[in-house]
Each structure stands twice: as structure tokens, then as C-alpha cells.
Amino acid sequence: MAKRVLVIEDEPNIIEAISFILSRDGWTVHTHSDGETANMRIKATPPDVIILDVMLPGKSGYDILRDLRADQDVSGIPVLMLTARGQTRDRELAEELGATKFMSKPFSNAEVLENVRGLAG
């Protein structure tokens, strides 16, 4: 059975591109665009890997990650954090909150694939 990745991102064309390359790589891709309801979505159908953007409507990626790590049912899911800000402080904050990997936009497709494959073990 194909492994599942959940892409939490609000830019439709980025979602489309990431979905395409991951699907072609054999992943089952789910997407979600709303920060407010992201944690409920994760809990309802926990994926194998999460790709999480920082700037989302309703709730930031940092808040989603914090709540995810505090929920024992889903706290172990590896998270690849995406952000448009590559500053050291943002990276540190993502790591402190429990991000498994961190990638700055704009990223390469090869980078996304490599990281997601690595996180799935």
C-alpha cells in the first residue's frame, strides 16, 4: 500500500506541483489549505509524512506543529516544514517546536522528494 503524505499549503499551484511529483514517485497525496482545521484533518486520517507551510490562513504552521507534538495520537508523525523565510531564528523555532526537517522556499523538486523519502524511512 502506498504511503500517504499530507501537504498543508495554501498556494494552489505549489500544491499542484508537489502533488504531481510525489504522486509520480508512488505516494498517495492528500492536501489541506486551511490552518484552522489542519490538526483535526491530521487526527482524522494520520498520514505517514506531513509537509507543512508556515504562513497559512487561520493558524500558522508553527501553531499547528506545536499542537501536533502535544497530541500523543499523532505526535510521532515526521514533519517537513516549508517557509518563505530562511532566517536562522525561523529554523531554530521550527526545530524547537519539533519539525523533523526544514526547507526554505523556493526549493527544488529533487529536494522535496529526497526529504520526504528520508522521513518515511
Added chain:
Amino acid sequence: MAGTLTGTRIRDWRLSRGLRQSDLAQEAGISPSYLNLIEHNRRRIGGRILNKIARALDIDPAQLSDGGEAVVLGGLADIAQRNSLDDLEVGRLEAFATQFPGWAQMMLDLQGTISALEARIQVLSDRLANDPHLADALHEVISAVTAIRSTASILVTGEEVDAEWRERFHRNIYQDSVRLAEQSRALVSFLEASDDGQTHLLSSLDEAERYFSALVDAVGVDALESGAENRMSNGELVQGMSEAGRFRFDRIMNELRQDERLWPMSDVAGLFGAVAGDLGDFVIQSGRAVPLAIRRFVACQRLANGAKDFSYFEIDPTGELLRCDDGLQIGLGSGADICPRWPVFDGASQPGRLEQRVVHIAGRDKVEYEAIGGVFPEQNGTGIRGYLLILPVTGGEGPGTTDSGREIGPGCRICSVQNCDMRREPSLLAAAAIVPQATSL
């Protein structure tokens, strides 16, 4: 260091006059061996002997020692420190400045350019971090670039892409390129419209503090109080300063001068030296109004130890900062970002009381600071003002560390202090572990 190159100048003038050392020494009334030491910069001279030698050489004493050398050497020493030159190289500074004055001046000019560029980068960096409009605009641009890059990569990798998908990706790239063009234009317009100066990109308080700090570095706090900064008031530093920044700066300066009239620095310095840097003793022994004593103590602190050995804040009743001379880079924040555990707020219920505590800041390796603060009525009776002075606690070999001092947060949102009964909002850092403490009814 002033005067150390004077000897070289004397030697040059003597040789240009065709005099032997013994001739000049006799004319100046000193021994030839002493003159030899002076000429090799191994004895510092000034005053009477300098005047005698100048008279013997028939030149103005200022031509032997005009202070310019000290500025050059000070600048070179600063460059050496910034670039971690070893002691051997630092010991050659005087010889370098003497033999290659043009190169020395060029190095100072280049360092000045570097410093100006660094300041500019800092301004822009601050702006990127703090301007929500700019942050949103940049986020839009980066998102569009990310989408274009990722989509274009799919199309050019050589792998087969279904015709329907290919058409879709072409459309996406076109849409994102239009979005990128619009966002880029808007961003450039925004930056051009606001980039007619430098310092007004900062908050008005930051502008005022930077200008104040630059003036103190240039002329010293005592000269500021006497009005000597006027010679710089039309200089490069003030260019581009906003009206609000200038207002704040003027307010700082007016109070400084008023304090100088009430208690001149010449009278303050003795007490400051006698109490060995203890603000509590200073206030008690001064017999002056506490706010005045605190401000005078801070002025002495700056004069004696430079800007980087303390942090000083003044806070109005709403939590807005009135002064932020943050040499220790504490980063107090402002308004709701200020941690209510700082001692200045201990005194809020008892204005007029000075609190003194050892503190450390959560997440900073438990480095100890001595924090002294309190809330005091304004002299003109218009309200109250909080004062907070933070000094490093140093042991024999460096900053002390503590497990027992009061823990201060960097602001609730990124604070790791647990069970804090003053928490205003949850922290991002400790998830469920950080919750508001239950309060009894």
C-alpha cells in the same frame, strides 16, 4: 595613546631644520638621551616640554600634537580588534600609521564605509522582520517563484508528462508569472517610495537611541550635556531622521541637560567612584530625588564603562518604552511583549521603591544579570515612569551563572518559563507543558 606619535613628528621637524639631537635638546633644556627617548616614542610628553621643543623648532605646539594621531591610532586599533589581529600586529600599529599615513587613512575610510553598510543592512534586516506589509509582499513573491520553479522543473526534466497535465502546468506558470510581475512592481514601488532616507525605517525610539549613542561615542556624554553635540547636529547622522525620531531625541537631550544643571557631572563623578558601581548606595548617599540619581548614575556608567556594559530602559505607564539604551542586547520588547517579572514592575504597586534582583533570561544559559528598577512619580507631577537598569554580574573570570536568580522571559510567545502566573498567552515552545497557573477564587 594620545601623544605617542609626537616623537616621530619632533624628529621629522628636527631633521628638516638640520638640527642635531644635542642641539635641540640643549635649546629645549632637556638631556639628549631624554630627547632620544621622546623621538622614538618611548616617552610621552605634553604641556611644558612640548611647548619648549616647539619653541626651539620655531613651530606651533599644535603641529607636534594636534590629536589627529590619537584618532588614527584609535581607529586602527578598532579595526585590529574587529579582525582579531594578534598582539604582535597590534604592536606595529604606530609604526604602520607613521610610515604609511595614506594607507592608514584609507583603512579608516574603508572601515567607515563597511560600518555604514553594516548599519544599512541592519536597518533593512529589522525592517524585513518587523514590517508586516513588506513581509506579506515578499511572501507573495517567494510563493510565486516557488510555484514557477517547481512547475517548470516538472516540464523540463525529460520525463513524460501527460498532455492534460502539461497544459495545466503551462497555464499555472503563466498565472504565476503574471502574479510575480505584479508583486515585483508593487514591491519596488513600495521600497522606492519609502527609501528616501535611512533611519526612518526604524521606530522613532530606535532612531533617537542610535543617534544618541553615535553622539556619545563621538563626543562623550559629558560633552553632550554641555551642548558640544551641536557641532554634529547638521551632520550625516541626523539626515533622514524622522520628525518623531527627532522629537524623541530632543526629549532625551533636554532631560540630560536639565539633569546636568540640577546635579553637574563634575559633582556626580566622585560619588559614582566611591560607591563602586552600586546604584542602591549611590541613590542613598546622593540625597537626591531617586529618578535624578538613577539617570545620573546611568550617565556615569556610560562615561566610565562605555555603551556595551549595561542596558537601561525607561517605561511609561502603558508599557511603552521611553528609553532603550540596550548595550547588553537584552531585547526588553515593548508594551505587551515586556515580561512582567522584571523588577521594575515589582514596584508598580509601591511607587518610590527601588527593587534590586539577580535575574537570568530564559533560554540564555543562565547568565546572571543584576536588575535594578522601580516606578517613580514624574517631577512635574504628570504621572509615573518606570526605570530599569541591568548590569552584568561578573565573577573573577567572566560573567556569572545562576540557578537561583529570578527567571525572566523574552516575551510570552517564545518564553519557556513554566507555570508562570503572569503568562498572557501560550508559548510556542513548550506545548501543553506551559499552561496558565490556576488562580483561586
